[in-house]
Amino acid sequence: MTSDDDRHRLLDPAQDAAALKALTHPLRIRLLGLLRQDGPATASELAARTGESSASTSYHLRVLAKYAFVAEATHRDGRERRWQAVHAVTSWSNEAMAATPDGRASLSLLRRRQVEHLETSLAQHEQDVATGRLGPDWLEPSGISDLMPRLTPESLAELWQTFERKLTELTARDEHDPRAAQVMVLAAGLPLASPEPAADTE
DSSP, X not given: OBOTTSSEEEEOTTTOHHHHHHHTSHHHHHHHHHHHHHOOXXXXXXXHHHTOOHHHHHHXXXXXXXXXXXXXXXXXXXXXXXXXXXXXXXEEOHHHHTTSHHHHHHHHHHHHHHHHHHHHHHHHHHHHHHTTSSOGGGTTTOOOOOOOOOOOHHHHHHHHHHHHHHHHHHHHHHTTOTTOOOOOOOXXXXXXXXXXXXXXXX
């Protein structure tokens, strides 16, 4: 299922169980992310970026294509096909995912893959700053926050909506600004239950 602008794919765990399972593979998530970030590429080019073999990246790209996450780009270099991401964003309903054991397992794996992506992006960011590939003007606004507000479910939902709306607005504003750079934004809203009271041992 896609949204009106065809850039957002919403997965349904009832209809897209196989696609969700395919997406939990760490290399497939990385390949899809690279295609979304850097544009079309061949299996060989992606192999060089990931340290994998061309045979491995080619196989996993075909799996992603089978479930319509990637497709062959219109331009070919005459020897090897180029692949491109079909959608800019993939999402799902947490409530629908949590309704079945397989859905809960897929949701847990996908979230852990996102955390792994954050670790990889942090390492790249630090290297880019250290080598001067990113200028000093990026130093102050970049970072990771671990705020712990107390919110109701309705307020947390509103926070997500406000965040996504503002991000869409800023992305559109900066689209043609030559100073704009790819920014890895990973936001988490994970409610935690209050600790159980200590048992009375007397």
